Amino acid sequence: MKVSEVFKFAAKSLTGHRLRTGLSLLGVTIGVAAVVMLTALGEGARLYVVEQFASLGTNLLIVLPGYTETSGTFGYGGVPNDLTLDDAQAIARLVPAARRVAPISMANDEVAFHERRRQVAVLGTTPEYQEARQLDMARGEFLPADDVDRGSPVVILGAKTSKELFGSVEPVGKIVRVAGWRMRVIGVLAKQGTKMGLDFDDIAIVPVATAMQLFNQTSLFRILVQAHAYSDLDIAKTEVRQLLIERHDEEDITVITQDAVLSTFNAVLGALTLAVGAIAAISLSVAGIGIMNVMLVSVSERTQEIGLLKALGVARRQILAAFLTEAALISSAGGLLGLVLGWLAVRLLVRLYPVLPASPPIWAVVAALVISVGVGVTFGLLPARRATRLDPIAALAGR
Amino acid sequence: MIKLEGITRTFQVGDQPVHALVDVTETIAEGEHVAIMGPSGSGKSTLLNIVGCLDRPTSGSYHLNGRDVGVLEEAELTNVRRHEIGFVFQFFHLIPRLTAAENVELPMIFAGIPRAERRQRVTTSLEAVGLAARIGHHPDQLSGGERQRVALARATVMQPQILLADEPTGNLDSQSGRAVLDLLDQMNDAGLTLIVVTHDPKVAHRADRIVVLVDGGIERRVRGDQIGEILAMLAEEDED
Numbered sequence: 001m002k003v004s005e006v007f008k009f010a011a012k013s014l015t016g017h018r019l020r021t022g023l024s025l026l027g028v029t030i031g032v033a034a035v036v037m038l039t040a041l042g043e044g045a046r047l048y049v050v051e052q053f054a055s056l057g058t059n060l061l062i063v064l065p066g067y068t069e070t071s072g073t074f075g076y077g078g079v080p081n082d083l084t085l086d087d088a089q090a091i092a093r094l095v096p097a098a099r100r101v102a103p104i105s106m107a108n109d110e111v112a113f114h115e116r117r118r119q120v121a122v123l124g125t126t127p128e129y130q131e132a133r134q135l136d137m138a139r140g141e142f143l144p145a146d147d148v149d150r151g152s153p154v155v156i157l158g159a160k161t162s163k164e165l166f167g168s169v170e171p172v173g174k175i176v177r178v179a180g181w182r183m184r185v186i187g188v189l190a191k192q193g194t195k196m197g198l199d200f201d202d203i204a205i206v207p208v209a210t211a212m213q214l215f216n217q218t219s220l221f222r223i224l225v226q227a228h229a230y231s232d233l234d235i236a237k238t239e240v241r242q243l244l245i246e247r248h249d250e251e252d253i254t255v256i257t258q259d260a261v262l263s264t265f266n267a268v269l270g271a272l273t274l275a276v277g278a279i280a281a282i283s284l285s286v287a288g289i290g291i292m293n294v295m296l297v298s299v300s301e302r303t304q305e306i307g308l309l310k311a312l313g314v315a316r317r318q319i320l321a322a323f324l325t326e327a328a329l330i331s332s333a334g335g336l337l338g339l340v341l342g343w344l345a346v347r348l349l350v351r352l353y354p355v356l357p358a359s360p361p362i363w364a365v366v367a368a369l370v371i372s373v374g375v376g377v378t379f380g381l382l383p384a385r386r387a388t389r390l391d392p393i394a395a396l397a398g399r
Numbered sequence: 400m401i402k403l404e405g406i407t408r409t410f411q412v413g414d415q416p417v418h419a420l421v422d423v424t425e426t427i428a429e430g431e432h433v434a435i436m437g438p439s440g441s442g443k444s445t446l447l448n449i450v451g452c453l454d455r456p457t458s459g460s461y462h463l464n465g466r467d468v469g470v471l472e473e474a475e476l477t478n479v480r481r482h483e484i485g486f487v488f489q490f491f492h493l494i495p496r497l498t499a500a501e502n503v504e505l506p507m508i509f510a511g512i513p514r515a516e517r518r519q520r521v522t523t524s525l526e527a528v529g530l531a532a533r534i535g536h537h538p539d540q541l542s543g544g545e546r547q548r549v550a551l552a553r554a555t556v557m558q559p560q561i562l563l564a565d566e567p568t569g570n571l572d573s574q575s576g577r578a579v580l581d582l583l584d585q586m587n588d589a590g591l592t593l594i595v596v597t598h599d600p601k602v603a604h605r606a607d608r609i610v611v612l613v614d615g616g617i618e619r620r621v622r623g624d625q626i627g628e629i630l631a632m633l634a635e636e637d638e639d
Contacts, residue, residue, distance in 0.1 A: 308494070312509070
């Protein structure tokens with residue numbers, strides 16, 4: 001007997017039982033589609049969180065003035081030394097693992113253009129900050145490179161700040177007042193949202209020296225250090241700490257890695273990955289059980305037919321081949337349909353919520369196909385095998 | 400030739416062994432027409448299964464055309480069923496999704512007969528049972544008598560030597576039953592060995608020989624025209 005004949009017989013028995021075939025197909029399809037959709041959702045959520053973290057800038061160290069112990073008290077009782085611009089420059093010069101160093105000074109103050117005023121965060125820093133924090137410009141330039149301690153009167157505005165103050169007027173080149181001082185707008189940030197608790201849409205960024213003069217500060221708020229690579233982070237941390245202890249003669253600073261922040265997030269990420277896996281496992285087993293039920297029902301319904309085939313002199317192997325073909329046909333057709341359906345649903349979801357980068361992980365898609373086809377074939381074949389062992393006359397009587 | 404010697408078949412039902420056949424010895428010659436009668440549970444179907452190579456005896460020997468069937472492998476038994484034995488059932492057992500022609504074609508497909516030859520034999524077989532016009536009909540478009548005739552065409556399309564019929568008219572009205580029995584007689588006249596299991600004296604009456612089974616053993620052998628004796632005996636059985 002030719003393979004094509006077995007195939008035709010199986011195909012005919014599928015088309016001959018429209019309802020049952022439809023239900024089996026639906027079972028497999030929904031199972032696979034569910035796995036694809038659910039894992040796509042889970043993976044999307046995970047990627048979204050990862051992306052958010054990545055946009056914070058990577059491989060960052062943050063140096064804070066003051067030594068924080070777990071009790072939360074400062075230093076050894078004394079007032080901490082200032083964290084100065086010289087400190088920042090020393091780090092840039094003497095710590096080879098440090099790729100970029102950005103001193104930061106912060107205050108809240110008023111930015112005004114003619115009669116329009118707005119209270120915003122005013123951040124003083126250097127050009128390195130743009131790269132370290134991955135800030136995109138909507139127009140104009142970020143801070144000029146040669147301006148670490150000169151204190152030029154220039155300012156970059158956040159997207160919202162610019163819109164509120166200027167409306168449709170071109171802001172670049174205009175003069176605004178920052179805390180009463182006249183400064184020229186040289187750039188506007190693209191829309192960034194909030195990063196690490198700072199709203200970059202409602203902000204004014206000035207050169208660090210300008211900010212310290214403006215607010216009459218002697219100490220920096222933070223120094224941001226970006227290491228070359230993630231693996232350099234620990235070395236950079238040690239070196240920065242030692243350098244500053246030497247310079248200050250005491251440990252009056254705290255160095256935190258973004259790692260310290262990220263270790264929390266890493267735990268979150270781990271949990272999310274686990275959740276995606278669990279979602280996949282659950283939907284796979286639900287799909288598997290569904291397919292199993294449909295297959296079991298369809299085979300036990302056909303015990304009579306198996307008995308008849310035996311009585312007609314059809315070999316056990318041939319009967320099994322026919323049932324195997326049938327189960328494989330229906331499982332793989334259902335699997336493919338499920339993939340298409342799941343994929344369409346994911347595409348629709350991405351169109352509705354573009355923020356969520358939903359896409360099913362490859363391993364989940366492969367597992368869904370393998371398991372659905374595997375379960376379909378197994379549970380199509382096992383009862384058929386049992387049925388071929390039955391007494392044909394009993395099988396024919398439907399007992 | 401069918402030669403049964405000391406055939407016993409025992410089933411295990413729970414802890415209790417049930418003796419469906421006990422020491423049955425019987426020889427059926429080629430071209431004979433034999434009816435098997437007996438009350439329900441007397442072992443008629445079991446005997447038919449064993450003769451049809453669907454079941455094996457617990458003990459005893461079965462020679463079919465001089466060959467000992469008891470020592471054959473499953474694959475060889477399948478081959479015997481395929482080429483030497485045809486089955487007809489009370490409930491026809493046509494596959495509903497297939498047309499009359501496709502139902503008749505079925506055993507030939509699995510026997511690996513080429514398509515062109517299958518076509519031709521399907522037509523010949525359906526013509527032989529007078530259903531050439533119904534070739535493309537599905538079972539649910541056919542009457543009971545027509546369905547049984549399709550089943551008959553299917554049972555004989557592999558040109559077996561032996562036809563086993565289990566209550567072939569049990570589900571038919573008397574007119575279509577008669578048509579089916581006439582066909583069976585015709586085939587028997589052409590040399591087919593015919594074994595019919597039945598309750599119906601009108602069916603058994605046509606046989607050359609009637610074998611009566613009671614409680615798994617052969618109680619009586621008579622000629623087909625001595626059916627009256629059998630009926631009296633069976634009536635007695637029922638009273639017990």
